[in-house]
Amino acid sequence: MxxxxxxxxxxxxxxxxxxxxxxxxxxxxxxxxxxxxxxxxxxxxxxxxxxxxxxxxxxxxxxxxxxxxxxxxxxxxxxxxxxxxxxxVRGAKEYAFIESERGKTSTVNICALGGSVATPSLGLKAPIVEVKNFQELEALGTENIEGKIVFFNRPMQADLIITFEAYGGCVNQRYSGAVEAAKYGAVGVIVRSMNLRQDDLPHTGSMTYGDLPVEKRIPSAAISTNDANLLSTMLTLKKDIKFYFKQNCKQLxxxxxxxxxxxxxxxxxxxxxxxxxxxxxxxxxxxxxxxxxxxxxxxxxxxxxxxxxxxxxxxxxxxxxxxxxxxxxxxxxxxxxxxxxxxxxxxxxxxxxxxxxxxxxxxxxxxxxxxxxxxxxxxxxxxxxxxxxxxxxxxxxxxxxxxxxxxxxxxxxxxxxxxxxxxxxxxxxxxxxxxxxxxxxxxxxxxxxxxxxxxxxxxxxxxxxxx
Incomplete structure (x- = not known):
């Protein structure tokens, strides 16, 4: 045989x-x-x-x-x-809403970014300011950022046929958004999901704090593309709206x-x-x-x-x-x-x-x-x-x-x-x-x-x- x-x-x-x-x-x-x-x-x-x-x-x-x-x-x-x-670890599911005026809220879909710290146990609510990139963030400066949540809203470039190029063109706001916003006294970061489709699904991904001390790290989350558009529209109509989010993640x-x-x-x-x-x-x-x-x-x-x-x-x-x-x-x-x-x-x-x-x-x-x-x-x-x-x-x-x-x-x-x-x-x-x-x-x-x-x-x- x-x-x-x-x-x-x-x-x-x-x-x-x-x-x-x-x-x-x-x-x-x-x-x-x-x-x-x-x-x-x-x-x-x-x-x-x-x-x-x-x-x-x-x-x-x-x-x-x-x-x-x-x-x-x-x-x-x-x-x-x-x-x-x-x-x-992510912990319990995240929760967020936009507050257009006291008592009037719109729930939105978010998820914590990988590596982020948690919000305070009762969540975090603060005014929110929209930017497209780090240059706009710098132009606003500490006087317009301190105590606020920064909303990074740069979409993937839709006319790029190779979609990885579109991803590469905007992923820095997800990865480094928190460490950049913290320089100007921001208390949190919300990032438009890296997604070419309009939907209600937030997309997670890695982020970094660089060498930022633990006590200065701020929570960072992704928001779905549909809700990013909603938030941007609401900010256009009313600049003083507030954003609330709660996440329970932890680094072990x-x-x-x-x-x-x-x-x-x-x-x-x-x-x-x-x-x-x-x-x-x-x-x-x-x-x-x-x-x-x-x-x-x-x-x-x-x-x-x-x-x-x-x-x-x-x-x-x-x-x-x-x-x-x-x-x-x-x-x-x-x-x-x-x-x-x-x-x-x-x-x-x-x-x-x-x-x-x-x-x-x-x-x-x-x-x-x-x-x-x-x-x-x-x-x-x-x-x-x-x-x-x-x-x-x-x-x-x-x-x-x-x-x-x-x-x-x-x-x-x-x-x-x-x-x-x-x-x-x-x-x-x-x-x-x-x-x-x-x-x-x-x-x-x-x-x-x-x-x-x-x-x-x-x-x-x-x-x-x-x-």
Missing amino acids: KKILSIAMALSTLLTVAQSDEEVLKTIYTQSLTNGKSYDWLNHLSNQIGSRLSGSLGAEKAVAYTKEELETLGLDKVWLQPVMVPRW KDVLSYNVIGQITGSEFPDEYMIVGGHLDSWDLGDGSHDDGAGVVQSMDVLRLLKESGIKPKRSIRVVLFMNEENGLRGGKKYAEEAIKKNENHIFALESDAGGFTPRGFSFDCSDAAFDQVLSWESLFKPYLIHYFEKGGSGADVGPLKSETNVLAGLRPDSQRYFDHHHASNDTFDAINKRELELGAATMTSLVYLFDKYGVNPINASKEIKK
């Missing part, structure tokens, strides 16, 4: 070698679309475990579940990498958590490492299906699809499920720190952290020569409607691995609906399309296969492709 199995494995390997790149990619996509595991894994992660905020019970369960699932794949090695992470001591790692050891170059990954933690309002459960299960499926497609990698390929991307990036930093300490040669890293929507292509952080190599593979992806190959960012968790010689990449799905769900209570499993998710897993696997086969030397790669 052992002989038969050995012969079958040898024939499978020979068949893979004999196949063209087009045929191998076809096999990968067929496997993912007819025999994929990513959707079932995400179903469990989202519906049986739920939100996975760093330091939470959900995060702990997710570590155990994904490690167990990776162990069933027959990888060469699966292990946990310890990392200390922050533990912030750091706790021990883990990155989850699985590896297929390379057959020819075991000391050259390629990684694929997403972040296992999520915010606590939804179940984190798009951000970043999708990236987690797609990355897991990359290694399974390689094995199912009969591909025996030349280089060591790892899946890394990073902990604490959302509010600290501790997992990504820890992985890079350990890799440097062990002198590991990471030639390639791919991250999926832009949702589980239809894949459009990749962005690459690499040399011009390496990017030319990537462009030579465009024709292989076009049958799958993957056309987007651009130089740009990769991903927050793989970023610390950057060197002068390696290639970092980020999967780029269609982004038009991503910020409808990002960090909000509707980032849930019912927003996931099974086929789109599986197309993303196949697309990632295909890129990993090509970089494993040809390495990162564009001269050798171009010669091999022509054969």
Whole structure:
């Protein structure tokens, strides 16, 4: 029986070698679309475990579940990498209203921003002043800000097709709004949600106090886009309205958590490492299906699809499920720190952290020569409607691995609906399309296969492709 199995494995390997790149990619996509595991894994992660905020019970369960699932794949090695992470808890649901005059209020939808302090136990009520940016804040100065709540109301720029650019153009008000407003004596901050859609859902996200002393920190919350518009309109009609909000969040001591790692050891170059990954933690309002459960299960499926497609990698390929991307990036930093300490040669890293929507292509952080190599593979992806190959960012968790010689990449799905769900209570499993998710897993696997086969030397790669 052992002989038969050995012969079958040898024939499978020979068949893979004999196949063209087009045929191998076809096999990968067929496997993912007819025999994929990513959707079932995400179903469990989202519906049986739920939100996975760093330091939470959900995060702990997710570590155990994904490690167990990776162990069933027959990888060469699966292990946990310890990392200390922050533990912030939201507490009871937030409450807020606009007071246009004494006794006349309009309830609005808010949520505390991750890392914020709580309001006083009875809540906080104060006059509110609207600004679009830090320049307007500075122009108003302490005399117009002190004792008030600052309302940052700069929307995402709707005419930018790449929605991540729109997000990048306004996210500083969420991240640094509290520390900036505190300089002028503000008592609280309300920030327009990072969302292109008009709805009633507030979107959370990380914020910072920098080196501001604890006693000077002010509570910071996000308000839904519909209610941001309402508040802005009311301020236009009447400048002296007041805003009330109550939130009960708390920052606790750091706790021990883990990155989850699985590896297929390379057959020819075991000391050259390629990684694929997403972040296992999520915010606590939804179940984190798009951000970043999708990236987690797609990355897991990359290694399974390689094995199912009969591909025996030349280089060591790892899946890394990073902990604490959302509010600290501790997992990504820890992985890079350990890799440097062990002198590991990471030639390639791919991250999926832009949702589980239809894949459009990749962005690459690499040399011009390496990017030319990537462009030579465009024709292989076009049958799958993957056309987007651009130089740009990769991903927050793989970023610390950057060197002068390696290639970092980020999967780029269609982004038009991503910020409808990002960090909000509707980032849930019912927003996931099974086929789109599986197309993303196949697309990632295909890129990993090509970089494993040809390495990162564009001269050798171009010669091999022509054969």
